[in-house]
Amino acid sequence: MRPGARVALYYAPQADDPLWHLAADWLGRDPATGAPRPQPELPDIADVTADPRTYGFHATLKPPMRLVEGAAWTDVLDAAAEVAAGIPAFDLPGLSVQNLDGFLALRETTPSPELQALADACVIGLDALRAPPGEAELARRRRNGLRPAQEAMLARWGYPYVFATWFFHMTLTRRLTPAEHAVYRPEAEAFFATALTRPRRVDDISLFVQDQTGAPFTLAERIPLRG
Structure with missing residues (x-):
């Protein structure tokens, strides 16, 4: 890995899952190949999806x-x-497509202790390899305000949303205005509707890598769950 590169451990749908391909089209990039994908014809969709496009479709x-x-x-x-x-x-x-503090995201419709346990294990299991965040990153995490529990997680684990403050989400947009929500939420619900009816298993975890600051994250490795 290059100096300054970042690595993340994500859940991502399988490569043969229609959700994986639809999400790549929605965001405008295939995170496995890095190739651009044609997006739906919606107003300003390239801007609306710019942030999640950089990170790749994931939880x-x-x-x-x-x-x-x-x-x-x-x-x-x-x-x-x-x-x-x-x-x-x-x-x-x-x-289902849900409003998450102004963002559109796919979120679970029922709680999943298994998802929580997986996220907790990933946070703990890779933490010995984590460099502490710099002051600029800490300031960025704090700029919108953190609750005491989130601040405690940031101080200990380098991120405010882990363990008790973690929540599963697969981001589809930046934060939207009410007018944008009126356009984008029904479009997203229709776009993903068929794929979301399909049952799916979490049977691997995915390592994504960002080679340098500002570069997109790409899928580097899928690791099967073997417990």
């Missing part, structure tokens, strides 16, 4: 992190494989 398990000095890609692979070895595959709850 965060271990948030993006830089590696401690001396750590290598093989260390990341080994740590992720150790996490995966202790987690059995499980059914993902049904998903």
